[in-house]
Amino acid sequence: MPLLIRDGEIVTADQRYHADIYIENETITAIGKDLHVPAGTEVVSAAGKLIFPGFIDPHVHIYLPFMGTFAKDTYETASVAALVGGTTTSIEMCCPSRNDDPLDSYYLWKQQAAGRSASDYAFHMAVTRFDESTEAQLREIVADGTASFKIFLSYKNFFGVDDGEMYQTLRLAKELGVIVTAHCENAELVSRLQQRLLSEGKTGPEWHEPSRPETVEAEGTTRFATFLETTGATGYVVHLSCEPALKAAVAAKARGVKISVESVLPHFLLDKTYAEREGVEGMKFVMSPPLRDQRNQAALWDALKSGEIDTVGTDHCPFDLEQKLMGKDAFTGIPNGMPGIEERVNLIYTYGVKRGGLDLHRFVDALSTRAAKLFGLYPRKGTIAVGGDADLVVYDPGYRGALSSATHLANNDYCAFDGFEIEGRPSVVTVRGKIQVRDGVFVGEQGIGQFLRRKPNLEADHAG
Numbered sequence: 511m512p513l514l515i516r517d518g519e520i521v522t523a524d525q526r527y528h529a530d531i532y533i534e535n536e537t538i539t540a541i542g543k544d545l546h547v548p549a550g551t552e553v554v555s556a557a558g559k560l561i562f563p564g565f566i567d568p569h570v571h572i573y574l575p576f577m578g579t580f581a582k583d584t585y586e587t588a589s590v591a592a593l594v595g596g597t598t599t600s601i602e603m604c605c606p607s608r609n610d611d612p613l614d615s616y617y618l619w620k621q622q623a624a625g626r627s628a629s630d631y632a633f634h635m636a637v638t639r640f641d642e643s644t645e646a647q648l649r650e651i652v653a654d655g656t657a658s659f660k661i662f663l664s665y666k667n668f669f670g671v672d673d674g675e676m677y678q679t680l681r682l683a684k685e686l687g688v689i690v691t692a693h694c695e696n697a698e699l700v701s702r703l704q705q706r707l708l709s710e711g712k713t714g715p716e717w718h719e720p721s722r723p724e725t726v727e728a729e730g731t732t733r734f735a736t737f738l739e740t741t742g743a744t745g746y747v748v749h750l751s752c753e754p755a756l757k758a759a760v761a762a763k764a765r766g767v768k769i770s771v772e773s774v775l776p777h778f779l780l781d782k783t784y785a786e787r788e789g790v791e792g793m794k795f796v797m798s799p800p801l802r803d804q805r806n807q808a809a810l811w812d813a814l815k816s817g818e819i820d821t822v823g824t825d826h827c828p829f830d831l832e833q834k835l836m837g838k839d840a841f842t843g844i845p846n847g848m849p850g851i852e853e854r855v856n857l858i859y860t861y862g863v864k865r866g867g868l869d870l871h872r873f874v875d876a877l878s879t880r881a882a883k884l885f886g887l888y889p890r891k892g893t894i895a896v897g898g899d900a901d902l903v904v905y906d907p908g909y910r911g912a913l914s915s916a917t918h919l920a921n922n923d924y925c926a927f928d929g930f931e932i933e934g935r936p937s938v939v940t941v942r943g944k945i946q947v948r949d950g951v952f953v954g955e956q957g958i959g960q961f962l963r964r965k966p967n968l969e970a971d972h973a974g
């Protein structure tokens with residue numbers, strides 16, 4: 511059935527105006543004032559509401575075997591949580607371990623999502639080793655529509671690649687015209703510091719941050735930038751958490767390195783004192799890079815406002831408290847990660863736009879448009895335009911509420927932002943024209959989410 515969203519205020523990365531939006535066959539077919547309503551059209555009133563392009567989370571983990579366990583979500587649970595929070599497209603990290611076959615893993619990850627997601631999705635393919643078979647496999651994966659890679663400079667012997675493997679991955683990415691996303695922490699230093707702290711009897715979650723200090727992340731970011739510069743590849747730093755790493759990325763950008771920066775929700779709002787709480791209360795907040803000293807938050811917000819931070823993702827990676835307790839005797843056993851897929855949009859809107867002076871267009875850019883452009887989804891996603899997918903968030907800026915572990919929808923037993931106030935939430939969320947959410951409730955259909963095939967969208971180096 512056609513859908514008309516009437517009388518809303520459309521806000522994109524560069525425009526703000528009042529108009530109606532008419533949707534037919536999953537796409538936006540008209541935008542204008544007082545549009546004619548053909549018989550049989552469903553009408554949604556958006557008077558007093560903002561209409562944003564569907565938000566894109568460029569960094570999530572849904573199916574993830576990691577640290578001796580599995581992240582808790584499934585596509586059914588994560589996609590519903592995402593949609594209720596206004597995220598209509600997620601890009602999941604497909605993360606085989608070094609011992610897994612990359613191609614088999616890629617199809618396994620796709621299988622986890624196929625027919626089970628309520629929202630659209632894509633993948634970044636993690637390259638966790640580079641041997642004789644890797645190149646052909648990666649070519650097949652890119653040809654299948656997964657046109658971005660992921661490397662880990664951390665997690666030694668599990669996901670981590672060495673410098674030679676990073677070089678080979680970047681060379682291939684440059685040849686294929688795909689972007690490489692990177693977790694930038696020095697694996698060797700983390701491993702040495704972990705061993706030292708444990709040998710000194712420092713076993714609690716409060717030691718997680720000192721085992722991966724800011725310098726370790728700055729080194730990883732600098733090294734990644736140097737490798738990008740040398741190979742000419744295009745890169746994207748994931749979950750950048752601190753000022754020294756930010757300075758490294760900004761300096762690289764300034765000298766012409768093709769590098770973009772993502773920071774993730776927890777680093778804007780939570781600091782390392784959360785992980786210093788006693789026992790499992792602290793373990794809830796163990797992620798990597800770790801929650802940092804609070805002084806970094808102002809630097810991240812400023813960089814988000816100025817555009818030095820390109821995107822805001824979540825690094826959604828939920829575990830239950832029982833899983834967190836796997837690290838009760840040693841912080842190195844605490845599964846790294848926390849949920850956030852549902853909370854990102856409302857929290858950045860509240861603490862950024864409403865309370866922090868973040869420009870509304872930059873908000874849309876950082877949480878939707880820029881990711882669409884960087885990862886080959888634009889203009890199908892990431893904006894509101896005739897011909898684009900009708901992924902829309904009718905947003906109620908008058909809503910007032912608070913987040914709660916009792917009501918959050920990710921499939922784990924705590925919300926990392928329990929008690930945080932929100933000023934605004936999605937009122938109606940559509941996925942390709944289908945209403946999936948009304949006022950905090952999933953009212954739609956499971957399984958309609960599509961795998962988004964992306965083409966390499968960078969200048970490729972055919973010389974190889």
Ligand code: URP
Binds near residue numbers: 693798846
């Ligand atoms: O702590 C985190 N970030 N867990 C998920 C894996 C990763 O490094 O992104």
Ligand code: ZN
Binds near residue numbers: 748749798
């Ligand atoms: Zn990571």
Ligand code: ZN
Binds near residue numbers: 569825827
């Ligand atoms: Zn991650």
